[in-house]
Each structure stands twice: as structure tokens, then as C-alpha cells.
Amino acid sequence: MTNKVLVYVDHFKGEALPASWEAIGAARKIAESLGSGVTAVIVGKDVQPLAKQAIEYGADDAVVAESPALAEFQPEPYADVLSKAAAEADVLLLPTSGRTRELAAMVAVDLETGMAPDVIEIEVEGGLVLATRPIYAGKLLSKVVIKERKPQILTTRSRAFPKPEPDASRSGEVTNLEFELGDVPTEVLGYKEAAGGVSLTDAAVIVSGGRGVSNNPSLTPPDEITDEKEQEIWRAQQGFGLVGDLAGVLNAAMGASRAAVDAGYIPYVNQVGQTGKVVSPDLYIANGISGAIQHLAGMRTSKTIVAVNKDPEAPIFKLARFGVVGDLFDVVPALTAAFKERLGK
Amino acid sequence: MNIVVCVKQTPDTAATVTVEDGKISWGDAPLVLNPWDEFAVEEALRLKEAHGGEVTAISLGPEDAKEALKQSLAMGCENAILVSDPSFAGLDSLQVSKVLAAAIEKVGEVDLVFFGRSSVDTDSGITGSQVARRLGWPALSLVAVINSLDPESKQLEVERMLDEGRQQVKASFPAVISVVKEINEPRYPSFMGIRKASKAEIPIWSAAELTLEGDLESALTWPDVYAIPKVETECEFVEGETPEEIAAKLVDRLIEEKVV
Numbered sequence: 182m183t184n185k186v187l188v189y190v191d192h193f194k195g196e197a198l199p200a201s202w203e204a205i206g207a208a209r210k211i212a213e214s215l216g217s218g219v220t221a222v223i224v225g226k227d228v229q230p231l232a233k234q235a236i237e238y239g240a241d242d243a244v245v246a247e248s249p250a251l252a253e254f255q256p257e258p259y260a261d262v263l264s265k266a267a268a269e270a271d272v273l274l275l276p277t278s279g280r281t282r283e284l285a286a287m288v289a290v291d292l293e294t295g296m297a298p299d300v301i302e303i304e305v306e307g308g309l310v311l312a313t314r315p316i317y318a319g320k321l322l323s324k325v326v327i328k329e330r331k332p333q334i335l336t337t338r339s340r341a342f343p344k345p346e347p348d349a350s351r352s353g354e355v356t357n358l359e360f361e362l363g364d365v366p367t368e369v370l371g372y373k374e375a376a377g378g379v380s381l382t383d384a385a386v387i388v389s390g391g392r393g394v395s396n397n398p399s400l401t402p403p404d405e406i407t408d409e410k411e412q413e414i415w416r417a418q419q420g421f422g423l424v425g426d427l428a429g430v431l432n433a434a435m436g437a438s439r440a441a442v443d444a445g446y447i448p449y450v451n452q453v454g455q456t457g458k459v460v461s462p463d464l465y466i467a468n469g470i471s472g473a474i475q476h477l478a479g480m481r482t483s484k485t486i487v488a489v490n491k492d493p494e495a496p497i498f499k500l501a502r503f504g505v506v507g508d509l510f511d512v513v514p515a516l517t518a519a520f521k522e523r524l525g526k
Numbered sequence: 527m528n529i530v531v532c533v534k535q536t537p538d539t540a541a542t543v544t545v546e547d548g549k550i551s552w553g554d555a556p557l558v559l560n561p562w563d564e565f566a567v568e569e570a571l572r573l574k575e576a577h578g579g580e581v582t583a584i585s586l587g588p589e590d591a592k593e594a595l596k597q598s599l600a601m602g603c604e605n606a607i608l609v610s611d612p613s614f615a616g617l618d619s620l621q622v623s624k625v626l627a628a629a630i631e632k633v634g635e636v637d638l639v640f641f642g643r644s645s646v647d648t649d650s651g652i653t654g655s656q657v658a659r660r661l662g663w664p665a666l667s668l669v670a671v672i673n674s675l676d677p678e679s680k681q682l683e684v685e686r687m688l689d690e691g692r693q694q695v696k697a698s699f700p701a702v703i704s705v706v707k708e709i710n711e712p713r714y715p716s717f718m719g720i721r722k723a724s725k726a727e728i729p730i731w732s733a734a735e736l737t738l739e740g741d742l743e744s745a746l747t748w749p750d751v752y753a754i755p756k757v758e759t760e761c762e763f764v765e766g767e768t769p770e771e772i773a774a775k776l777v778d779r780l781i782e783e784k785v786v
């Protein structure tokens with residue numbers, strides 16, 4: 182291996198995350214400053230096609246570690262392989278995901294080096310990567326440098342770096358990494374509740390609902406629901422139905438405030454905020470969300486924020502580019518219809 | 527079962543966090559048990575209640591950082607240990623994981639170690655994985671449910687929250703588990719628990735009492751920290767006679783501004 186800048190291509194069962202290509206774009210910039218090339222590292226089973234893709238997206242060459250034993254992502258064997266591949270590198274970039282956060286952390290231990298997750302900006306100063314990452318759920322930004330240790334390991338946050346245009350004419354060498362696996366201490370039995378729809382962290386558009394979605398007094402729950410709490414949840418589900426319709430038209434992910442999640446209206450996977458997901462879509466539409474500081478921390482870097490709320494004093498309007506003071510039960514269906522018409526759906 | 531839960535003291539999430547002279551300040555906001563760690567403490571207590579044994583809360587921090595440990599005791603942990611030494615100040619996760627792994631080894635014969643998914647201050651979420659790697663134990667991160675656990679055969683099955691769905695994983699003890707919010711509903715400390723915690727003498731383990739290999743030099747340096755630049759947005763309120771009129775205007779504006 183010749184290149185000093187490595188990118189780990191994160192994938193789920195052979196399908197790469199878009200953020201993997203964003204990481205290759207970020208790595209190219211670092212490599213140019215360091216006068217190096219970029220090598221993509223791909224680990225798994227039947228993952229050769231990813232090597233070609235990585236080169237099309239900007240890697241100069243690729244190293245592939247394949248084995249039937251690597252069919253399922255398990256952090257320990259993947260870390261064994263990646264630590265071997267990255268032992269001589271100066272920089273190792275990974276796109277941020279639930280897998281890579283752990284993988285990168287373990288490689289950092291193996292190679293006794295530093296690791297900074299969720300990086301949103303990268304510069305090169307004096308031959309070292311100077312990264313910026315949010316802390317305190319994005320209330321503050323921190324610069325980070327990994328000094329005197331190699332490789333400098335960073336995970337890039339989804340959508341923080343532009344995705345390069347693939348170029349099918351690019352070619353590069355693909356080599357197979359030789360490796361031995363240690364004992365694998367876990368066994369993957371399977372998957373359930375596969376997440377449907379658009380993932381929050383990858384979404385270009387997010388439509389969110391808050392506590393306000395249960396607040397439609399004109400709805401009457403069916404007679405068989407007698408419990409007050411269940412009636413409230415039933416109302417909220419009707420409200421989230423409207424939010425979901427709008428999300429559907431915009432091919433958007435569904436988000437929610439902590440208040441809505443805690444009240445049992447919608448699963449935790451949808452929570453945006455300090456104790457949920459931190460997102461930065463191009464468009465964020467907040468419906469019935471007043472804008473608690475913890476929620477704002479999770480979505481404030483969205484490019485354009487639209488807020489719909491009955492209360493004109495709601496803090497969410499301080500962050501919003503466009504605001505509608507009104508009842509979401511009137512406004513959201515009207516928005517859905519208007520987008521349908523204008524976007525020709 | 528012998529269970530350790532690693533906890534951290536953080537500012538309350540409602541705090542307004544600012545930077546003054548390069549130092550992070552959260553004003554008068556209280557220091558609390560890191561909210562994610564409450565789920566870790568709760569799950570450790572539930573396992574103890576189901577299978578017997580005891581729970582030891584461990585926290586690494588300065589000498590006055592006992593709030594997280596007191597809250598853990600008040601919730602029902604049997605023991606609390608503060609790992610504290612001047613040489614531990616400002617360590618990065620590479621070194622924090624080394625110190626915590628040494629502390630866990632000093633506790634001895636530990637079956638399970640629990641972590642919250644991350645801390646609400648540094649937002650890294652990597653310490654648990656690094657401790658597991660150092661101990662050579664399986665890392666079960668982002669666990670949403672423990673489906674089964676058998677203290678006899680030392681086997682457990684969990685479901686991990688990945689972006690693509692819930693991954694079902696089988697492993698054996700000892701293991702390191704980090705938990706997500708969906709795993710449980712943390713209990714409030716009881717009055718008796720709070721009283722007990724307020725009287726508790728919390729032992730301090732210093733560097734000299736741990737077997738630490740290699741140096742304690744952080745790999746990371748943080749040359750600058752600053753508040754997120756204030757974005758001056760003037761909210762443009764869209765008005766109209768009917769919801770349809772408002773919606774049409776808003777969609778027009780979003781298309782004009784090339785947002786959609």
C-alpha cells in the first residue's frame with residue numbers, strides 16, 4: 182500500500198452508505214494537501230463491486246478484505262482487519278454510522294492513536310488534520326488535532342461534506358488484503374424491525390412533529406378507546422399521519438421532538454435533538470414544535486427551517502427562515518396539497 | 527452477578543452552554559448524572575434484581591465530581607468508586623478507556639460493564655467500545671433490549687439499534703454493553719436512597735492504585751472551542767386568509783429560494 186490517506190467504505194450487506202463517498206471527497210482534499218493519494222478500504226463478503234465504486238468516486242486505489250466470516254458486521258473482526266490495513270497510514274477517514282463509530286474507536290485502541298467522531302469540517306495545517314466537531318449537541322464547536330500519533334482517525338458526519346460526482350472512466354489498482362481473524366466473540370442471529378423509509382441522518386428533507394400533534398380537539402377517538410392516555414396517543418397518531426403525508430410528498434424523513442417521543446406518540450428512532458439524532462437537512466419543517474433548547478441543538482444546522490406553530494412567541498421561530506402562525510391540522514394538509522400540485526405528484 | 531456501570535457527571539441538558547476565555551461554562555446549571563447513563567444504571571439494577579449480585583458505579587473525574595456517583599447510589603447501586611488523580615485531568619477517550627479498564631480489572635471478576643450510549647458533553651460515544659477492546663471482551667453497543675441472560679452458562683442475547691434495524695446478537699460474559707434510551711424507563715431515586723447516598727463515603731482510586739501500562743498522554747488536543755456562530759435569521763411569517771392560501775404562498779417562496 183502506497184497511499185497515506187485511507188477511507189473505510191461503510192456498507193450494509195454490500196450497499197455503501199452515501200456518506201462513504203462524502204468521506205472519499207473529504208479525503209481527496211486532505212491527500213492533496215499532503216501530496217498523497219487516497220486508498221479505499223473495503224471489508225466484508227462479496228464486496229468487490231464497492232472497490233470499483235470507490236475509485237469512481239475519487240479513490241486512487243482500493244484494498245479489499247473479503248471472507249465469509251466477515252459477512253455480518255461485527256466490530257471485533259472488522260477492527261482486526263482495519264487495524265492491519267491502517268497500521269502505516271497517516272490518516273484514516275470513515276463516514277459516521279453506528280458501525281464505524283465503534284470500529285474506529287477500536288482501531289484507535291489497537292494502534293494507540295486518537296479518534297475524533299462526527300467531524301463537520303476539515304483543514305490541513307502543518308501536515309496535520311485540523312478537524313471541527315460539534316460538542317454539547319451542537320451548542321459549541323471544538324477544533325481537534327491528533328498530534329504525534331498515527332493514523333489520525335476521524336469519522337465524517339453525514340451530509341457535512343459534498344458527495345463527489347462519480348466518474349466511470351477512473352481506474353485504479355484493487356489489491357486483496359491478507360489477514361487472519363482472531364476469535365469472534367459474538368454471533369449475529371439476524372435482524373428485525375428493519376427501518377423503513379428515509380433515514381434521518383441521510384435525509385435532505387425532514388418533516389417533524391411535536392407535542393402539538395395530539396392537540397386536535399375536533400377529532401373523536403373510536404368508542405373502544407376509553408383510556409385517556411390512549412385517546413391522546415390516538416389523536417397524536419392522526420396528527421403524525423398528516424405529518425407523514427407531507428413527508429411522503431417531499432420524500433422526507435419523519436422527525437419528532439423529545440416531548441412527542443416521551444409521550445409515546447412516535448418511536449425514539451425518530452427523535453431529533455440532544456438526546457436523539459443531530460441532523461442537518463436542506464429543509465426542516467417543524468410542526469407543533471415549540472423549540473426547546475435540546476431540540477434546537479439537534480437541528481439548528483439545517484439549511485432552511487420552516488416552523489408551523491400556534492404560538493407566535495414559540496422559540497422555534499427565532500431559528501426559522503419561514504414561519505406560519507396557525508393550527509398545524511389546517512396548515513399541514515394544505516401544504517401537502519400545495520406541494521403535490523407544484524411538484525407535479 | 528457482579529456488574530459495573532461507568533457513569534459520568536455532565537451539565538444538565540437544559541443548560542445554556544457558553545465559552546468564556548476559551549473555557550466552557552454552563553452558568554448555574556446543575557451537574558447531573560449524564561442522562562444516557564441513567565439507562566445504564568437502571569438496566570444494571572434490573573439485572574441485579576432479577577439474578578442477584580451487586581452493582582458498582584465507577585466514575586472518572588476530579589475529586590469533587592461525586593454527583594453522578596451519588597445519583598447512582600440513590601437509584602440503588604451498592605458501591606460507588608471515584609477514579610481520580612491529577613494525572614487524569616483532561617484525558618481523551620484513548621486514555622480514559624485505559625484508566626477505566628484498569629479500574630474494572632481492579633474491581634475483579636466482573637460479569638458485565640454498562641455504559642450509556644454517549645455523554646451529552648463531548649458527544650463522542652466511543653469510550654465503552656474502547657474499554658471493551660482493551661479488556662478483550664465482546665462489545666455490545668447501542669443495546670435496546672436484553673432478550674435473555676443466563677448467569678449459569680454466562681450467555682446473553684441482545685438487540686442492537688443499528689440504522690438499518692435491530693441486530694440480534696448472542697455473546698457470553700464478561701462483556702461490555704452500551705445502552706440506548708429504548709431499553710428501559712429509569713427509576714427515580716427513593717427518599718431512602720437519597721439519604722443513603724448523601725451519607726455515603728465514596729472511595730477514591732488514584733493512579734497509584736491501578737495497573738496502568740504505557741503513558742497517559744492524550745492523543746487529541748483541542749486548540750479551540752467556541753460557540754456556534756449565531757445565524758441571523760429573520761423569520762418571514764407567511765400569512766393569508768385560508769390555510770390553502772398560506773400553503774400556496776409558502777410553497778412558492780420555498781421554490782423561489784430554491785429550497786425545493
